[in-house]
Amino acid sequence: MNYDIIVIGSGPGGYVAAIRASQLGFKTAVIEREALGGICLNWGCIPTKALLKSAQVFEYLNHAEDYGIKVDGGKVDFSAVVKRSRGVADGMSKGIQFLMKKNKIDVIMGTATVKKGGKISVKDKDGAEKEYTAKHTILATGARSRELPNLKQDGKNVIGYRQAMNLEKQPESMVVVGSGAIGVEFAYFYNAIGTKVTIVEFMDRIVPVEDEEVSKQLERSLKKAGIKIMTGSEVTAVKQSGSTNKVSVKNSKGTQELEATVVLSAVGITPNIENLGLEAVGVKTEKGHVVVDEYYKTNVDGVYAIGDIVKGQALAHVASAEGITCVEKISGMDVDPINYNNIPGCTYCSPEVASVGLTEKAAKEAGYELKIGKFPFSASGKASAAGAKDGFVKMIYDAKYGELLGAHMIGANVTEMIAEAVVARKLETTGHEILKAVHPHPTMSEAIMEATADAYGEVIHL
CATH class of the missing domain: 3.50.50.60 (FAD/NAD(P)-binding domain)
Structure with missing residues (x-):
């Protein structure tokens, strides 16, 4: 003992x-x-x-x-x-x-x-x-799963992530409250298999901890897939009405009422x-x-x-x-x-999201002079061959010393790619060193090198 x-x-x-x-x-x-x-x-x-x-x-x-x-x-x-x-x-x-x-x-x-x-x-x-x-x-x-006072989970009409992966029957419609990793992943899953999904996010953009350009791209991709997205919005009440739920959503336009078979509360832990x-x-x-x-x-x-x-x-x-x-x-x-400050974050919806380090906004607020490069997967041979052209890689460097301040990715398999940026930051690698490290072709991961080349005005394939 x-x-x-x-x-x-x-x-x-x-x-x-x-x-x-x-x-x-x-x-x-x-x-x-x-x-x-x-x-x-x-x-x-x-x-x-x-x-x-x-x-x-x-x-x-x-x-x-x-x-x-x-x-x-x-x-x-x-x-x-x-x-x-x-x-x-x-x-x-x-x-x-x-x-x-x-x-x-x-x-x-x-x-x-x-x-x-x-x-x-x-x-x-x-x-x-x-x-x-x-x-x-x-x-x-x-x-x-965190519970909001006006969004109490009963395990049937208002559920948390645990019930969301073990429902007895696929819901016809779902309102997902919160657009962090948990909310976005479940929204993607249920939408992909045929459930009508609406995301309600209190902040002014989805995946709000990510770089703003990533948020915009993900919103475009999810809307294209058929998901309705309401940002700057708050669920104020959920009332059961027969076999459905009446969900009151308040935003700058007033209060709207949505109908949903089930409401998933994904507002944190x-x-x-x-x-x-x-x-x-x-x-x-x-x-x-x-x-x-x-x-x-x-x-x-x-x-x-x-x-x-x-x-x-x-x-x-x-x-x-x-x-x-x-x-x-x-x-x-x-x-x-x-x-x-060197912890990678990954969201496994489609397209995937992965990031490490400072966003562009945070880097500017910290007083850095920046070199920023982007490489869209639409210009990637591997992405084109795979039919996965949505998204991009964005690399943020300190212009003075070449330090990699942040890496932000959205696209297929980017959660597998982010580790390169994490290791680079751990080893205090410079942008020029990443640029001169020969990346394999054709791969999605060479977009890191290409985005770095873009930051330094040396991009070849754009």
Whole structure:
């Protein structure tokens, strides 16, 4: 019952932290109240990508003639699409079970409460309690779908992301509230398989954290695909009316009423810090997040926190990096703090969106003199051959030193391309070095080189 490290939560932050701890020789346990892999593997990153792949396959069938292939109509079997997604998630969760055994990590199923003196109480599903002791406790409890006061989720008419990937029946129509990554991905999925979709966004543009040019391009692409988009708008009420919902949307034009079979609330997430015993132990929190230093130590000795419950980007890869950094620091290794200005963001709708670093607006506000280059996929041989000409790559450089300040991409497979820019920024590579690094042809990724060439007035293919 005594451990060197106990991790509470087994999502991409928790299980990665546990494995790294075991690798470093710590006696380690993970406490999980639901399923290994957390939200990401079971109800987030992985199963949503399975849904999106089904939508993409259906789109290929519908446009097969564009590629010279005749297909006698495809039909969506919604329950089979959902079943495949759940199967992918289950397989990944079983993979985490294997990794726990391989790394000799004890898995304790139940709900944890942190107590003083390094003690943790765990209540199992039958209500039985056991107590464990750890020299170091890492909180990695993740987050859940955020609820707005006027948009309470009932799991049927107003749903969150979890219900959105496990509906019994495909809805005829859907209003998606919020156009961040979650909202846009589900909007794309449901629209692609035949649901009538409207996106309502409070800000003046969709995917508002992205570069403005990317937002404009994505809005054009989604509208072209048949999605209705209402920006600068707020859902003020949802009332059930028979088999449908009346959705009141307020904007500068007044209040409009939309009808939808279901309303998806995708307005962000809320950290899971309640009922953990943090108040009794004295762990400091601020605005719903646990306060930590740059190595994830709280104000209480022996207690750490990572992932969605601390300040920073609420992304799976961030949580994993935080878990590794935290454990390596505990072990006494000399580790650098994470640079949160070099975290890639990816949205897996179609076209995909990927970015890292400063937007053009943020770079100008920071006082940089800029060299900016863009390369449209309409000028890419690979994109033309693939029938994926929507989008572009935009590279932003500091004119004085050639530092890559930001990279912003929209198009097919750009989520696979963004890593080049992340590594370039990590290595402090200059624009000229990227330009002179020979990129393979024909590929989508050579657009990074071409956009860089455009920034320096040396572009060949525009």
